[in-house]
Amino acid sequence: MPFENPYKSKILDFQDFVFTHDQSSLYQGNWNEKIFKNTNPIKLEIGSGYGDFMMSYSKNYDHCNFIGLDFRIKRSFFLAKKLESLKNDSLPYFDFRFLVVNAENLNQYFGPQEISEVFYFFPDPWPKKRHHRRRLFQKKFLMNLHPLLREGAKVWVKTDDDSYYQWMLDEVQKSNEIFKIFFQTENIYQESHFIEERNFLCQFPTKFEKLFLEQSKTIKALGIVKI
Numbered sequence: 001m002p003f004e005n006p007y008k009s010k011i012l013d014f015q016d017f018v019f020t021h022d023q024s025s026l027y028q029g030n031w032n033e034k035i036f037k038n039t040n041p042i043k044l045e046i047g048s049g050y051g052d053f054m055m056s057y058s059k060n061y062d063h064c065n066f067i068g069l070d071f072r073i074k075r076s077f078f079l080a081k082k083l084e085s086l087k088n089d090s091l092p093y094f095d096f097r098f099l100v101v102n103a104e105n106l107n108q109y110f111g112p113q114e115i116s117e118v119f120y121f122f123p124d125p126w127p128k129k130r131h132h133r134r135r136l137f138q139k140k141f142l143m144n145l146h147p148l149l150r151e152g153a154k155v156w157v158k159t160d161d162d163s164y165y166q167w168m169l170d171e172v173q174k175s176n177e178i179f180k181i182f183f184q185t186e187n188i189y190q191e192s193h194f195i196e197e198r199n200f201l202c203q204f205p206t207k208f209e210k211l212f213l214e215q216s217k218t219i220k221a222l223g224i225v226k227i
């Protein structure tokens with residue numbers, strides 16, 4: 001008998017705010033109209049993991065519709081349990097949904113110019129050269145993402161991995177007709193030039209970030225903007 005992930009059915013307990021592939025694609029282009037029922041900007045977090053960023057962000061930013069996503073079902077289930085408490089907090093002017101989907105297919109879930117900002121923190125680095133093609137952040141992904149973003153939308157990235165950081169800089173260079181780098185740093189916690197960006201990015205460390213900081217790893221960061 002094929003193995004069925006037990007969390008696949010458990011996650012259905014949260015279907016008022018957790019959506020799988022089929023449900024997510026129903027709202028493509030209509031998240032504000034059909035789900036949030038307001039015109040607040042939609043902020044997207046790719047690879048939310050255990051949700052530390054999403055949870056802290058919600059307590060500090062309002063007038064925002066936050067969509068987190070991750071394709072790992074078990075991890076998403078444990079995050080959904082935490083998000084339930086967030087839902088009960090009924091934060092003013094902050095609403096959210098969580099999608100259990102693959103970020104490679106963003107253009108099945110979002111319509112033109114629907115997303116105002118993207119957070120992409122500590123993506124899986126796929127360190128072996130033969131696995132580099134599995135890295136999500138590459139020219140093809142940027143080309144798919146571009147039409148879904150509003151004019152001037154920013155994409156924020158953090159990573160501990162030197163090789164993936166360099167790779168991302170190269171991929172943005174290859175896409176320089178559609179994205180521009182507005183800041184980059186090899187150590188966001190020691191950054192003395194981009195103060196505003198540093199303050200924002202160091203404000204809410206993610207679960208993986210806390211682990212890397214404990215291991216004294218330097219955190220690299222990158223900000224790109226849609227042109």
Ligand SMILES: C[S@@+](CC[C@H](N)C(=O)[O-])C[C@H]1O[C@@H](n2cnc3c(N)ncnc32)[C@H](O)[C@@H]1O
Nearest residue numbers: 047048049070071072102103121122206207208
């Ligand atoms: C290293 S973890 C980082 C999690 C979190 N951002 C943090 O910093 O604590 C990377 C996360 O991205 C998710 N992920 C990787 N590739 C993905 C994809 N193509 N679509 C959706 N989620 C993805 C993984 O399941 C994992 O939870």
